[in-house]
Amino acid sequence: MKQVPASLLTLLAGVMITLISFWVSQHHGLLPEQASAQAPLVDRFFNVMVTIATALFLIVQGAIVWFIIQFRQRAGDETDGVPIEGNFSLEILWTAIPAMIVIGLGIYSVDVYEQMGGLAPTHKHGLIAHQTAALVAAGDTAEPTIEPSPQYGIGAPAAESARAADLVVNVTGLQYAWLFNYPDSNVTTGELHVPLGKAVQLNLSAQDVIHSFWVPQFRLKQDALPGQATVLRFVATKIGTFPVVCAELCGGYHGSMRTQLIVHSPEDYDAWLAENQIAQSSDLQQKIAVTAEQSDAEMLAAYARAIDINAETLTQLHPNSL
Amino acid sequence: MTQVEDFRDVTVTDGSHNSPPKAWKWYDYFTFNIDHKVIGIQYLVTAFVFYLIGGLMAVAIRVELTTPDSDLLDPNLYNAFMTNHGTIMIFLWIVPSAIGGFGNYLIPLMVGARDMAFPRLNAIAFWLNPPAGALLLLSFLFGGSQSGWTAYPPLSLVTANTAQTLWILAIVLVGTSSILGSVNFVITILKLKVPSLRWEQLPLFCWAILATSVLALLSTPVLAAGLVLLLFDINFGTSFFKPEAGGNVVLYQHLFWFYSHPAVYLMILPIFGIMSEVIPVHARKPIFGYKAIAYSSLTICVVxxxxxxxxxxxSGTPPWMRMFFTISTLIVAVPTGVKIFGWVATLWGGKIRFTSAMLFAIGLLSMFVVGGLDGITLGTAPFDLHVHDTYYVVGHFHYVLFGGSVFGIYSGIYHWFPKITGRMTNETLGRIHFALTFVGTHLTFLPMHHLGLQGMPRRVAMYDPQFTTINQLCTVGAFVLAASVIPFTINMIWSWLNGAKAGDNPWNALTLEWTTSSPPLIENWEVLPVVTHGPYDYGMNPQNAGVNNDQTIPVT
Structure with a gap:
């Protein structure tokens, strides 16, 4: 049989590796569903990396397997291999190609990060107060509050940075629960409810130790730090219920620090908000009176009533607090 | 002969100790001995004992994670196991065995020195390790430190204070040990190299240890500083990291990671050095791109x-920082890739002997490709937002530290066991050990990537029931890994006592440690060797092929 030329075999291998890599990147099925505006950006970026990684994986592992079979010691052969000490152009090639790949990935990741809003967590914070004022004019009785302006986290992408978030929620992490306070409507809950398609801004803080707010379906995570405000802005793109997970070790029951994020249609969200405003208006005064002077126990008592946790459960969750 | 005897007389009168014995007795290995080879063995054996302890903790963790609920261990004890598993594996197994064990045993032998530059300092550095381990074990009487090996405040300030204090003291002790050891390596390599060994003939393991030592010297003091501040916050009422008193929790993270990321390279650079020694010997080929591999160690050290x-x-990091460190992280992939490609190319055209040492080296090569590629994905900020602090990270760093560092340590042990003990290991047991370790590693750590991507955070004792099946798969893998240690341990003990005699140079290797007897004499050589060829000149001289490495031409 006539020998197939090496160049043709190489070309064939290259085409195969390319095809397999692209197929794998589109069909790996490793990621959960996408539910935020940022999720498709992250996934597309991940899939590009999967394509490159699969190709490199196949090339290197293929070479290893091929070489260890082809160049195994044959029975009785005690001689040495060919004395090749290096090949300058080959070494330049395999330094330059990875260098170009990582520089390309670096530039791409800056671009993706910008589109996700990562480059502008502090954009136009004055507008939050402006938006609050607009709500007041619309008949809301909430007092406009000046939010601390967090410098860290994920803000709005450049295209939207002039626009204030449609909804601001203050998120507090504590051992082992999340508290969500809607400053514009004085509602406090243990689950996060947001409307579909609206820009939501979370102002994150932590009561005791570091926690980390993560919604896997949103592909977003930001630590809630004691003593340092952080921000996370997103647009939910799918109606449904998603897990909110604490991703930073926060003590023995870290693994149980989970709650839910519920994305409603705007109408359902308004109905939910109205219902909760009425339900919680009775202890309105107490929540406004929250100050830094209070102990955990005092601070939590009001929240405990608000989110319908009895003192016993709370003690289990947070043994030092009551 | 007369020449040789003259030389020995000189060393005895010049030596700072009184006429050393010809060979060490078994009890010498339990004493404050200043022979670098004794210290090397002390490091390796002590580290292996801690590896078993840390491994048992890992098994307990995996058994707990068989079910979504926290039903085997108290969650606080779970966190103590999780914290100390990480701490022991890093600070009392990989670092002391890779740097302390192989470094001490091999560096003087490879550069043609009779001992390390500062033998007493060397012994002190080793003897800081057992008390550090004892402190960690002692901390379990006080609940064990539970804040992860990262010990982020405020959690580390409010959880198990006594145990956390003992943990800090333990880490400061091993950190001090690491600094003392590093000074010793740098001076030994720079000053005690035999004159006939040219820089471009220095074995790549020595370049790797040089880069490692420089990195340890630059970064370890920063960790010590961070931990001492933490110690003061816990015990003496300071508030460096207490947010309610004006402290900054993110500052600690900077101090911690300024050391602890380079710590990853402390754990892998010596292993890269071992790879560069093992692969040419067993593939019977010169290393491909000596200079590229040597320089890439130094590049990794700097970047x-x-x-x-x-x-x-x-965490609390501004956007520019997230972008800057994305790009710098990606750049580290380049010198690492250069090494991988160099080793793969070394295989090409070789006559590969599938010894246990070579199996683990090839296994490492294959594992490290996985750990390196998923590491690149983690280095990019946009994707890291999703998988940070998840099982994806756990999968990644176990591929690097188990599939990388531990495979490398195994490979090194099989490769140098004949030199250290004078006896060969059992190849059948070695192959069983390799097969179990290879399968167990993939089974335990590959599925973890999927867990993390799907939404399982790390360091949890209880998790969402949807992840149960994959977690059980990981637990099965952990049992395979636990079982893999059994043939290894039997092999080591049995071979040390009864293995076939190895001779001076069973692998026909060309580096200097193979020019002396196995085990080497107390001061390494009767007559210091003269280097007549490069460390990887396999196949260079056709009539020398397969002939023993003969470099012990007496000094005239």
């Missing part, structure tokens, strides 16, 4: 100092 914030992309 590795500027990537630490990639552990903090979701």
């Amino acid at each position: 590795g100092l500027f990537v630490w914030v990639h552990h903090m992309f979701t």
Whole structure:
């Protein structure tokens, strides 16, 4: 049989590796569903990396397997291999190609990060107060509050940075629960409810130790730090219920620090908000009176009533607090 | 002969100790001995004992994670196991065995020295390790430190204070040990090299240890500083990291990771050095691209100092920092790739002997490709936002530290066991050990990537029931890994006592440690060797092929 030329075999291998890599990147099925505006950006970026990684994986592992079979010691052969000490152009090639790949990935990741809003967590914070004022004019009785302006986290992408978030929620992490306070409507809950398609801004803080707010379906995570405000802005793109997970070790029951994020249609969200405003208006005064002077126990008592946790459960969750 | 005897007389009168015995007795290995080879063995054996302890903790962790609920261990004890598993594996197994064990045993032998530059300092550095381990074990009487090996405040300030204090003291002790050891390595390599060994003939393991030592000297003091501040916050009422008193919790993370990212390179650079020694010998080929591999160690050492914030992309870090450290992190992939490609190319055209040492070296090569590629994905801030602090990270760093470092340590042990003990290991047991370790590693750590991507955070004792099946798969893998240690341990003990005699140079290797007897004499050589060829000149001289490495031409 006539020998197939090496160049043709190489070309064939290259085409195969390319095809397999692209197929794998589109069909790996490793990621959960996408539910935020940022999720498709992250996934597309991940899939590009999967394509490159699969190709490199196949090339290197293929070479290893091929070489260890082809160049195994044959029975009785005690001689040495060919004395090749290096090949300058080959070494330049395999330094330059990875260098170009990582520089390309670096530039791409800056671009993706910008589109996700990562480059502008502090954009136009004055507008939050402006938006609050607009709500007041619309008949809301909430007092406009000046939010601390967090410098860290994920803000709005450049295209939207002039626009204030449609909804601001203050998120507090504590051992082992999340508290969500809607400053514009004085509602406090243990689950996060947001409307579909609206820009939501979370102002994150932590009561005791570091926690980390993560919604896997949103592909977003930001630590809630004691003593340092952080921000996370997103647009939910799918109606449904998603897990909110604490991703930073926060003590023995870290693994149980989970709650839910519920994305409603705007109408359902308004109905939910109205219902909760009425339900919680009775202890309105107490929540406004929250100050830094209070102990955990005092601070939590009001929240405990608000989110319908009895003192016993709370003690289990947070043994030092009551 | 007369020449040889003259030389020995000189060393005895010049030596700072009184006429050393010809060979060490078994009890000498339990004493404050200043022979670098004794110290090397002390490091390796002590580290292996801690590896078993840390491994048992890992098994307990995996058994707990068989079910979604926290039903085997108290969650606080779970966290103590999780914390001390990480701490022991890093600070009392990989670092002391790779740097302390192989470094001490091999560096003087490879550069043609009779001992390390500062033998007493060397012994002190080793003897800081057992008390550090004892402190960690003691901390379990006080609940064990529970804040992860990262010990982030405020959690580390409010959880198990006594145990956390003991933990800090333990880490400061091993950190001090690491600094003392590093000074010793740098001076030994720079000053005690035999004159006939040219720089471009220095074995790549020595370049790797040189880069490692420089990195340890630059970064370890920063960790010590951070931990001492933490110690003061816990015990003496300071508030460096107490937010309610004006402290800054993110400052600690910077201090911690400024050391602890380079610590990853402390754990892998010596292993890269072992790879560069093992692969040419068993493939019977010169190393491909000696200079590229040597320089890439130094490049990793330098660039590795500027990537630490990639552990903090979701913390209190500004956007420019997240972007800068994304790019610097990606750049580290280039010199690492150069090494991988160099080793793969070394295989090409070789006559590969599938010894146990070579099996683990090839296994490492294959594992490290996985760990390196998923590491690149983690280094990019946009994707890291999703997978930071998840099982994806756990999968990644176990591929690097188990599939990388531990495979490398195994490979090194099989390769140098004949030199250290004078006896060969059992190849059948070695192959069983390799097969179990290879399968167990993939089974335990590959599925973890999927867990993390799907939404399982790390360091949890209880998890969402949807992840049960994959977690059980990981637990099965952990049992395979636990079982893999059994043939290894039997092999080591049995071979040390009854293995076939190895001779001076069973692998026909060309580096200097193979020119002396096995085990080597107390001061390494009767007559210092003269280097007549490069460390990897396999196949260079056709009539020398397969002939023993003969470099002991007496000094005239």
